[in-house]
Amino acid sequence: SFVYENGPSMKKFVEEFLAKELDNFLHRNPQTAEALKKRIEQSEKERKELSGIRKLANERAKKANLHNKKLRDCRVHLNDDVPNKNKEEFIALQNNSTIFITEGDSASGSITKARNVDTQAVFSLRGKPLNSYGLTKKVVYE
Structure with a gap:
């Protein structure tokens, strides 16, 4: 052919x-x-x-619900729209935005007090997260 x-x-x-x-x-x-x-x-x-x-x-x-009481949000997010004034400063803050994931409310207490509220968010998990290494996709999704 x-x-x-x-x-x-x-x-x-x-x-x-x-x-x-x-x-x-x-x-x-x-x-x-x-x-x-x-x-x-x-x-x-x-x-x-x-x-x-x-x-x-x-x-x-x-x-x-969109509002999650376990999340202590920060003021500046990586995907926020850049304002017309103070662009460079805002972009620098965006690039430094971070989320701390903690195991429970007690662990997030001291981080919440010591964090930079402009760039650092804190989220408390309920209990220990599942170690999904080696598990099937079905188990992880459930």
């Missing part, structure tokens, strides 16, 4: 070539075909599980 001047488009040619050659390869190598099939099925199963969990997470996020 060659590409002719008035022949099919390059995209169509590549698609047909790959489809034909992949089909031939998988028929000659049934173990590879089976492994590929299992991987596709596993990926589909994960996608279906995660879509349900994502939907639930999105619904919960919509219900969540």
